[in-house]
Amino acid sequence: MKIEQIQLVQFRNHKNLSYGPSDGINLLYGPNGSGKTSVLEGIHYCALTKGFVTAYDNECLAFGESFFLIKGSFISDALKQNGVKVVYSSENGKKLTVNGQELNTFSQHIGSIPCITFSPAEMSIVNGSPVERRRFLDNAICQADGRYLQSMLHYRRVLLQRNALLLQLKERFHSIEMLDILTEQLSEYAADIVFARLRFLEEILPGLQAFLSSVSVKEEPGITYRSSLAQSVYALTREELQNRFKEQYAKKKKDEIARGLTSGGPHRDEIVFFLNQHEIKKYASQGQQRSFLIAMKMALYGYLRDKLNEKPLCLFDDLFSELDSSRVEALFAILATFGQVFITATEKMHGSAVTSINFFEAI
Ligand SMILES: Nc1ncnc2c1ncn2[C@@H]1O[C@H](COP(=O)(O)OP(=O)(O)O)[C@@H](O)[C@H]1O
Ligand SMILES: [Mg+2]
Numbered sequence: 001m002k003i004e005q006i007q008l009v010q011f012r013n014h015k016n017l018s019y020g021p022s023d024g025i026n027l028l029y030g031p032n033g034s035g036k037t038s039v040l041e042g043i044h045y046c047a048l049t050k051g052f053v054t055a056y057d058n059e060c061l062a063f064g065e066s067f068f069l070i071k072g073s074f075i076s077d078a079l080k081q082n083g084v085k086v087v088y089s090s091e092n093g094k095k096l097t098v099n100g101q102e103l104n105t106f107s108q109h110i111g112s113i114p115c116i117t118f119s120p121a122e123m124s125i126v127n128g129s130p131v132e133r134r135r136f137l138d139n140a141i142c143q144a145d146g147r148y149l150q151s152m153l154h155y156r157r158v159l160l161q162r163n164a165l166l167l168q169l170k171e172r173f174h175s176i177e178m179l180d181i182l183t184e185q186l187s188e189y190a191a192d193i194v195f196a197r198l199r200f201l202e203e204i205l206p207g208l209q210a211f212l213s214s215v216s217v218k219e220e221p222g223i224t225y226r227s228s229l230a231q232s233v234y235a236l237t238r239e240e241l242q243n244r245f246k247e248q249y250a251k252k253k254k255d256e257i258a259r260g261l262t263s264g265g266p267h268r269d270e271i272v273f274f275l276n277q278h279e280i281k282k283y284a285s286q287g288q289q290r291s292f293l294i295a296m297k298m299a300l301y302g303y304l305r306d307k308l309n310e311k312p313l314c315l316f317d318d319l320f321s322e323l324d325s326s327r328v329e330a331l332f333a334i335l336a337t338f339g340q341v342f343i344t345a346t347e348k349m350h351g352s353a354v355t356s357i358n359f360f361e362a363i
Contacts, residue, residue, distance in 0.1 A: 001113055001313050002075050002340045003043060009069040010062040012038035025332070025341045029348050036344035040117075040315040043342065046072040046084040047113035047313060048143075049096055049106040053121060057088045066090065074113055077310050077339070082113065107153065111143045114304045114312035118297050118319055125296075126273060126289045127281050133271040140300055141200050144307040148196045155189035159262055162186055167260035179253070186265065187245035193266040195238045198225055200303070201271070207299030215298075215330050216291040222274035228264030290322060298334060311339030319343050 003021055008014040013035045028036045037053055041060065044052045054060055061068050067089035074082040085097040096103045103109055124132045142149040162182040168174040201223050208221050227233040229244050236244065245265070249256070252263040273280040273292065280289055304312045314335070320328050320343070328349075335341050 001077065001115075001310055003313065004073045004075055006039075006043060006046070006073075007069075007071040008039065008042045009071075010065040011042055011068040011070060012060055012062060014038055014042075015062065021340065021342065023340060025335055025343065027349060028342060028344045029346065031346060037119075037317050040317055040342055040344065042070045043072065043313065043315055044115065044117065045070050045086045046074070047115040048139075049086065049094070049109060052117045052315070053119055053317065057094055058090060061088065061090065084109075084113070107146075107149050110149055111146060111308065114143050114308050114310055115315060116297055116300050116304065116312050117315045117317070118294060119317040120321070123289060123293060126284075126293050130268075130270040133273075134267070134269065137197050137200060137271060140303070141196050143312075144304055145196060148192070151189045151192035151196070155186065155193060155266070158182055158186045158189060159265065159267060162262050163260070166256050166262065169257045170260040183246065183249045186262070187242050187249065190245045190265045191238050191242035194225075194227060194229075194233060194241055194269070195236075197266070197269075197271075198234060201225060204296070204299045204303050207302045208295050211295035211298040211334065212291065214334060215295055215327055216288070219275045219288070220277070221292065221295070222277065224272045224274070226270040226272060228266075228268050287322070291327070294319070294331070301338060314338055314341040316341065316343045318345070320345055320349075 002023065005018065005020045007019075008017045010016075013033075017035075017039070019039065028039060030036055038060075041051045041053055044050070045060075050057070051060060067087060069088075070084075070086045072084045074084065076082065081099075083099050086094065087097075088094045094106075096106055096109060098109060098112075122136075125136045138148075138152060142152065162179070165174060165179055165182060169176065169179065205221070205223060208223075212219060212221050225233065229241075229248055231244070233241060233244075249263070256263050275284050275288060275292065278284070280292060284292065301312055301314065304310075319331070323331070335343075
């Protein structure tokens, strides 16, 4: 996937910026506050309909303005043109238009412009709470698998309904038959989610190992999935997972009604990262954590490329800060084999073996 042109209007500090990046590695450099991250953010909006640094659309609206607009023209590896427009106003919310057609559900757009990110804030994937790792997995799998995204949306909806019902049952306001129906549905979506997450982790591990050894000293990465099901889940089929969930919810039914809350499920599961069998979050240095995350993102690149038959866009914010020059060289060598890559930095970079860098004056 490649961006031919992107335009940002009243988006953060950009009043009206048009940018036509080159193939290969694009280095966006300039002083802090010049708007480099905002350009990556705008690209991310076109790909995944939201930001990766800012959490809320209205934070991207330039101060004092009533709307922002992002327009991108993309071309796939198979040379298919894709025109994407995102408009947001506080009055009308966010609208997404793809090739002239306004989309009512944004989810149908996810995956058509595959992209991976890196930002220092994403270090929380490695050293933050379980919710960060679940979100990382979910966002990654959603891009490759539209069915997963649907299962996630269904799961969330049924979980809300089921929790509301459990509360009503606690107060004895409702009949219990409805609970069985929701439990059946919840178990199905929970199984879909856990099954897909396990396959994802299995498929990403070899890439993680390979990239980690090229950006770091030799260390053995590991990932464990801790399910809320009270047993190992690795070898189970989707159907077996579904049955285990049903059994578990049946067993905990009384307790769930007493608490007015669903007892567990993929929304509570934990993913634990290891280096040489030690939990990264607890034992690894800042530098090791950073290398691990970078290697994980590189592995994600390979995963999405193979699943979608399309090279994802790479949006790397401050990728090189805190890395020594030998690692920077190693990273450049890897990125030279990728598709279109965007990297922000405060300084123009000299002396790299990679020649395909196009410097872009961000201001
Ligand atoms: N909603 C907004 N409206 C106007 N300016 C903003 C908004 N949000 C952030 N900014 C400003 O945009 C500038 C560029 O931010 P950013 O893209 O993060 O810069 P860089 O990555 O180059 O350091 C910052 O100075 C910031 O204060
Ligand atoms: Mg920045």
